[in-house]
Amino acid sequence: VTDSEQKHRFNQQSLVEMEKRYRTNFINSLSGYKSANLIATLSPEGISNLAIFSSVVHLGADPALVGFINRPHTVERQTLENIYATGSYTINHVQQDFYQPAHHTAARYPADVSEFETVGLTEQYTDFDAPYVANSNIKFGVNFVEKMDIAANKTVLIIGEIVEVLCDQKYISNDGKIDINAAQSVAVSGLDEYHTGNLLGRLPYAKVKKT
Amino acid sequence: VTDSEQKHRFNQQSLVEMEKRYRTNFINSLSGYKSANLIATLSPEGISNLAIFSSVVHLGADPALVGFINRPHTVERQTLENIYATGSYTINHVQQDFYQPAHHTAARYPADVSEFETVGLTEQYTDFDAPYVANSNIKFGVNFVEKMDIAANKTVLIIGEIVEVLCDQKYISNDGKIDINAAQSVAVSGLDEYHTGNLLGRLPYAKVKKT
Numbered sequence: 001v002t003d004s005e006q007k008h009r010f011n012q013q014s015l016v017e018m019e020k021r022y023r024t025n026f027i028n029s030l031s032g033y034k035s036a037n038l039i040a041t042l043s044p045e046g047i048s049n050l051a052i053f054s055s056v057v058h059l060g061a062d063p064a065l066v067g068f069i070n071r072p073h074t075v076e077r078q079t080l081e082n083i084y085a086t087g088s089y090t091i092n093h094v095q096q097d098f099y100q101p102a103h104h105t106a107a108r109y110p111a112d113v114s115e116f117e118t119v120g121l122t123e124q125y126t127d128f129d130a131p132y133v134a135n136s137n138i139k140f141g142v143n144f145v146e147k148m149d150i151a152a153n154k155t156v157l158i159i160g161e162i163v164e165v166l167c168d169q170k171y172i173s174n175d176g177k178i179d180i181n182a183a184q185s186v187a188v189s190g191l192d193e194y195h196t197g198n199l200l201g202r203l204p205y206a207k208v209k210k211t
Numbered sequence: 212v213t214d215s216e217q218k219h220r221f222n223q224q225s226l227v228e229m230e231k232r233y234r235t236n237f238i239n240s241l242s243g244y245k246s247a248n249l250i251a252t253l254s255p256e257g258i259s260n261l262a263i264f265s266s267v268v269h270l271g272a273d274p275a276l277v278g279f280i281n282r283p284h285t286v287e288r289q290t291l292e293n294i295y296a297t298g299s300y301t302i303n304h305v306q307q308d309f310y311q312p313a314h315h316t317a318a319r320y321p322a323d324v325s326e327f328e329t330v331g332l333t334e335q336y337t338d339f340d341a342p343y344v345a346n347s348n349i350k351f352g353v354n355f356v357e358k359m360d361i362a363a364n365k366t367v368l369i370i371g372e373i374v375e376v377l378c379d380q381k382y383i384s385n386d387g388k389i390d391i392n393a394a395q396s397v398a399v400s401g402l403d404e405y406h407t408g409n410l411l412g413r414l415p416y417a418k419v420k421k422t
Contacts (some may be wrong), residue, residue, distance in 0.1 A: 008377070008378055008379065008380040008383070009337065009375065009376070009377050010375065010376040010377075010378070011374070011375055012374040012375065015275055015373065015374070015376065018387065019387075020273070021386065021387070022386060022387035023272055023273060023275075023387065024272040024273070024387070025384075025386050025387035025388045025389075026272075026376075026383070026387035026388070026389065027269070027271075027272040027273075027275045027373065028269055028272060029349075029387075029388055029389035029391060030269070030277070030302075030349070030351055030373065030376065030389065031246050031248075031267050031268060031269040031277055031302075032246030032247065032248060032267065032304055032349075032391060032396050032398070033244050033245070033246050033247075033391065033396065033397075033398035033408060034244070034246065034268075034269065035242050035243030035244050035245065036243065036244075037242075037243060054269075055268055055269065056242050056243065057242060057245075057266055057268050057280060058238070058239055058241070058242040058245065058265075058266065058280075059280060059361065059363075059364060059366055060238075060282075060363075060364040060366060061234055061235040061237075061238040061239060062231070062234060062235070062238075063363065063364060064226055064234075064238045064241075065361075065363055065364055066241070066242055067280075067361075069268060069269075069270060069278075071271075091241075091242075093243055096411060099411060099412075099414075100412075100414065103414045103417055104417050105417070106417035107417040107418050107419045107420075108419060109419055118420065126220065138240075138241065138243075140241055145363050146361075146362065146363060148359055148361070148368070150270065150276075150278075150357075150359070150370060151357065152270075152271075152274065152276055152356050152357060152370055152372075153270060153271040153274060153276055155270055155271060157359070157368060159361060159363055161363075162226065162238065162241065163222070163223040163226070164220065164221065164222055164223065165220070165221040165226065165237075165241065166219070166220050166221075167219055167221070168219065169219040172219070172237070173236075175232065175233060175236050176229070176230075176232070176233035176234065176235070176236035176237035176240075177236045177237070177240055177401050177404070178236075178237065178240035178241065178400075178401070180240060180243060180244065180400045181400065181404075181406065185243050185244065186244075186411065187243070187244035187398050187406075187408060189389075189391045189392065189408065190388050190389070192413055192414045192415070192416070193388070193392075193410060193412075193413045193414075194410075194411045194412055194413075194414065195392065195408030195409055195410050195411060196408070196409045196411060197244060197398060197400065197406030197407070197408065197409070198406055198407045198408070198409055199404060199405075199406050200307060200310060200397065200405045200406060200407060201310075201311075201404075201405055202403055202404045202405075203310075203311065203314045203403045203404075203405065204403070205403070206314055206315045206316070206317035206318040207318050208318045208319060208320055209318075209329065
């Protein structure tokens with residue numbers, strides 16, 4: 001059996017013809033492991049909101065910028081409206097001991113219900129303008145910077161600046177790395193599969209090989 | 212010891228004052244586990260290029276859209292120039308048995324050198340216009356759709372449409388999910404730590420609890 005026979009090839013036509021749910025699962029798996037984070041906000045009326053996102057992406061360290069992709073007109077719309085109204089949100093790592101309630105925040109609760117209460121997670125406040133998830137060991141406060149509309153599918157990239165970090169000191173190494181493995185942060189694959197990490201190795205800075 | 216005493220809090224001032232390398236490590240860890248992918252391109256002269264990215268993000272399943280963040284004026288600039296020139300690229304999961312050569316593609320090799328050859332990975336071609344990494348079991352061909360400039364730090368979001376997928380049939384379940392765990396795809400934390408996944412669980416679609 002040759003390599004090409006072991007592989008299966010899907011062309012554009014076969015992707016288009018996939019049944020909708022099958023295609024959603026298939027395409028969602030393709031990007032690989034995704035971060036699992038809870039984004040917490042306050043409505044202008046002071047009602048807390050909590051929603052799980054697998055699209056948080058590092059944008060840069062200086063300034064400290066982070067992005068996430070938001071679908072329009074979905075359950076996460078409350079998150080978006082609260083961010084636009086208040087300018088503030090927190091991003092909290094989902095960790096092994098609460099990934100199940102974290103997943104449940106994706107249910108479509110009405111705006112006057114706090115998902116903290118519904119799923120059984122605990123709010124925590126500093127003097128920052130949005131709530132944190134007390135259950136999470138790694139979390140940070142973000143000020144909204146900019147939104148970018150993605151014309152191709154009407155999703156939105158939300159860009160923010162990290163202005164506060166709460167992290168157990170024991171997870172921070174001397175060079176600033178945070179041991180998200182020891183903290184039992186989880187990764188998502190597809191829509192609904194959660195994983196912890198198994199460290200394979202920490203590799204040195206890549207340099208051109210001398211001949 | 213109270214909860215707030217166990218945590219360590221970093222405010223905006225302490226983030227700004229961090230030593231540059233420390234800050235890079237620290238902020239890079241905050242977004243959580245990231246996907247590890249190799250992006251392969253061809254230059255207009257036909258020289259293949261390969262670079263590792265931890266910023267590939269799922270944008271949508273219908274149309275099948277994927278994004279990645281690219282820093283300007285860094286090693287990945289060859290990737291960007293080739294995409295603009297040819298309109299095509301492939302995204303290939305980094306997997307356990309070749310994460311070390313994959314990491315090494317981050318070294319700053321000149322444009323007339325193919326990283327495939329330098330790091331010892333194998334090119335594979337279909338009738339798609341960019342090379343695949345033969346070593347990878349999950350990979351897809353992408354046509355460039357749009358670039359969006361992120362004003363806040365001059366990074367670029369590259370958006371593309373998935374038009375071909377090569378994936379071992381044995382990893383695809385009946386509902387379309389791809390078992391990236393069984394395929395030994397890896398995740399990255401920070402800049403240089405690689406992990407495989409330990410499945411915690413697959414959770415049902417989240418629904419509002421009835422009272």
